[in-house]
Amino acid sequence: MKKLSFDRLVMVMLMVMASVGFVSCSDDDDDEIIVPKTNTIVDIAVANPDFSLLVAALTRAELVSVLADTKGDFTVFAPTNAAFSALLTELGVASINDIPKETLTAVLLYHVKAGKATSSQISTGYYSSVSPGPETGSFLSFYVDMASTTINNRSKITDVDVMADNGVIHVIDKVMLPLSIVGHAQANPAFSSLVAAVVKANLVDALNAPTAKYTVFAPVNAAFDKLFTDLGVTLDDLSAEALSPILTYHVVDAYVPSTNVPNAYVPTLSQAFGNSISVKSEVSNSGVFLNKTAQVVVADVVATNGIIHAINEVILPPTVVDIALQNDAFSILVEAVVKAELVDALSGEGPFTVFAPTNDAFNALFASLEGVSGIADLTKEQLTPILLAHVVSGNVLSSALSTGEVPTLNENKKLNITVSGQSVTIDGNINVVLANVQGKNGVVHVIDKVILP
Numbered sequence: 001m002k003k004l005s006f007d008r009l010v011m012v013m014l015m016v017m018a019s020v021g022f023v024s025c026s027d028d029d030d031d032e033i034i035v036p037k038t039n040t041i042v043d044i045a046v047a048n049p050d051f052s053l054l055v056a057a058l059t060r061a062e063l064v065s066v067l068a069d070t071k072g073d074f075t076v077f078a079p080t081n082a083a084f085s086a087l088l089t090e091l092g093v094a095s096i097n098d099i100p101k102e103t104l105t106a107v108l109l110y111h112v113k114a115g116k117a118t119s120s121q122i123s124t125g126y127y128s129s130v131s132p133g134p135e136t137g138s139f140l141s142f143y144v145d146m147a148s149t150t151i152n153n154r155s156k157i158t159d160v161d162v163m164a165d166n167g168v169i170h171v172i173d174k175v176m177l178p179l180s181i182v183g184h185a186q187a188n189p190a191f192s193s194l195v196a197a198v199v200k201a202n203l204v205d206a207l208n209a210p211t212a213k214y215t216v217f218a219p220v221n222a223a224f225d226k227l228f229t230d231l232g233v234t235l236d237d238l239s240a241e242a243l244s245p246i247l248t249y250h251v252v253d254a255y256v257p258s259t260n261v262p263n264a265y266v267p268t269l270s271q272a273f274g275n276s277i278s279v280k281s282e283v284s285n286s287g288v289f290l291n292k293t294a295q296v297v298v299a300d301v302v303a304t305n306g307i308i309h310a311i312n313e314v315i316l317p318p319t320v321v322d323i324a325l326q327n328d329a330f331s332i333l334v335e336a337v338v339k340a341e342l343v344d345a346l347s348g349e350g351p352f353t354v355f356a357p358t359n360d361a362f363n364a365l366f367a368s369l370e371g372v373s374g375i376a377d378l379t380k381e382q383l384t385p386i387l388l389a390h391v392v393s394g395n396v397l398s399s400a401l402s403t404g405e406v407p408t409l410n411e412n413k414k415l416n417i418t419v420s421g422q423s424v425t426i427d428g429n430i431n432v433v434l435a436n437v438q439g440k441n442g443v444v445h446v447i448d449k450v451i452l453p
Contacts (some may be wrong), residue, residue: 041076041164042068053084057096061105067112067166074167075113077151079175080158087175106131110140110178116167119160122146126301131178133302134213135255140178141302143187151176152187180208181216181303190310193224196235201243213255214306217279217290219314220297227314245270245440249277249317255307258299261288265437270317272440273351273395277317280326291315291326317440319347320354324444332362335375340383351395352442355415355426357450358433365450389413389453395443398424398435413453426451 042064045051058064067074079087084096093099099107109131117127124146131140142152149157151172159171182204185191198204207214219227228234249270256266261283267276282289288296294313301308316322321343324330333356337343346352357365366372375383388410401424405414418425424432426447434446 038068038070039165040068040070040072041074041167041169044162044164044169045078050080050082051078053081053096054078057084057104057108060096061101061108063105063108070166072166073114073116075115075117076167076169077111077113077155077157077172077176078162078169079111079155079172083155083172083174106178107175110142110176111172118168119157119170126298128302133307134305135257138255138257138302138307140304141184141300142176142179143184143301145189152179152183153189154187178304180210181214181306181308182208184301184303184308185218190220191218193221193235194218197224197238197243197247200235200238201240201247203244203247207251208305210305212253212305215252215254215256216306216308217250217252217294217296217311217315218308219250219294219311223294223312223314245272245277245317246314249279249315250311252279257307258288258296258309261296265434267438270440272317272438275395275397275436275438275443277440278323278436278438279315280323291318291322292328293326320350320352320439320442320444321347323437323439324356329358330356332359332375333357336362336378336383336387339375339378340380340387342384342387346391348441350441351393353392353394353396354442354444355390355392355430355432355447355451356444357390357447361447361449365452385410385412385453386450389415389451390447395438397443398432398445410453413451415451 042055042058045055045058055064058067066072067076088095088098091099096104110129112130113127114130122144124144126141126143128139128141132138133140144151145153151157155172155174155176157170158173162169162171179187182195182198185195185198198207207216224235249268251269252266253269261281263282265278265280268279270277280291282292286295288299288309290296290311294311294315296309297312298310301310318326321334321337324334324337337346346354362375366374366377372378389408391409392406392415393409401417401419403419404417406417407414416427418428424435424445426432430447430449430451432445433448437444437446
């Protein structure tokens with residue numbers, strides 16, 4: 001056998017040692033691989049024994065991965081074990097597993113707000129959770145009162161600003177439950193008068209209907225104070241029968257967020273003669289108004305069965321005269337009715353059907369009359385028969401009109417009505433341009449020309 005030289009032997013040994021050293025180093029490197037530690041919202045909850053029931057709930061609802069996402073950014077109001085134990089007692093169940101998964105998921109998401117908000121960034125007011133609301137794209141609201149450090153007048157904030165990699169945790173002592181429309185009113189002291197009125201009018205169950213999608217224009221306490229002062233009464237002086245039509249006049253049977261409020265007459269749940277009484281909504285640069293004077297001061301409080309907009313005045317179901325007063329397009333008609341001294345008559349019980357000419361209609365009339373530029377140029381005696389020719393006895397909706405003659409309150413004038421499909425004309429060339437604006441003592445149809453006897 002050929003012998004290796006000493007130098008060759010040393011080189012081989014060095015190579016073997018280097019090879020062994022490389023393997024050893026590789027093994028050492030594997031042992032020392034450092035996995036980056038996270039401090040997510042879930043990590044914090046898992047590390048705190050007082051959140052074990054919260055972790056169990058998140059696990060059952062399959063929300064762990066959501067709140068463990070390091071790319072997330074959340075504010076979590078975290079109930080303690082005592083809070084969950086109290087909830088189980090309140091619900092009459094033995095464990096979290098007894099709560100339907102769908103319900104549990106909605107409740108847990110109700111404790112989460114998108115975006116990080118430390119205690120210094122939270123002020124008294126409404127916030128959106130990530131729990132889905134009654135309409136696609138809507139999210140349930142909760143009310144934070146920083147004066148009492150409570151949420152929904154139920155959960156006390158006991159610790160704040162537990163910082164996580166993906167947000168912040170504030171600890172609460174009770175589990176928050178998603179609120180209905182009535183629940184939201186009860187949770188905000190600014191609606192205590194509204195709650196008292198709703199209770200007295202026996203409307204709690206109606207406004208709590210779980211399958212409803214109502215829009216409620218909710219007057220704040222100051223609005224009720226003003227109403228009672230104007231009427232010279234207190235809540236105790238008003239019966240359920242008197243309150244019910246007023247309160248239901250603030251409710252629309254549809255889900256209408258502030259961005260979808262139309263410039264239009266909208267039917268409410270308040271009724272007269274079997275028809276929905278109309279409220280006039282108006283959107284301007286100054287905000288959203290109802291019947292010209294009531295302004296939305298807080299918008300888009302999302303409840304489980306609808307949406308709430310707080311307003312600064314109580315709105316009352318209007319008479320046919322009020323309908324004209326609340327719309328600037330009828331200012332000349334109002335002036336004429338006042339001059340003819342017909343306000344009291346048309347504000348009576350009725351019912352009346354009024355064909356109401358717009359300002360443009362009156363201006364066209366003035367242009368056609370020699371020496372007449374406005375109502376001031378016409379006498380009461382001239383105005384009265386003209387105005388009475390616009391009023392029919394009864395609450396006649398457009399659907400009840402048919403082609404033929406209709407008597408008016410002017411004994412010498414009958415209206416020649418022509419109905420063709422959805423269109424209604426009077427005396428051949430006067431068009432109904434907006435129909436069925438329902439008031440409490442009658443209905444208004446808007447027309448584009450003044451009717452002449």
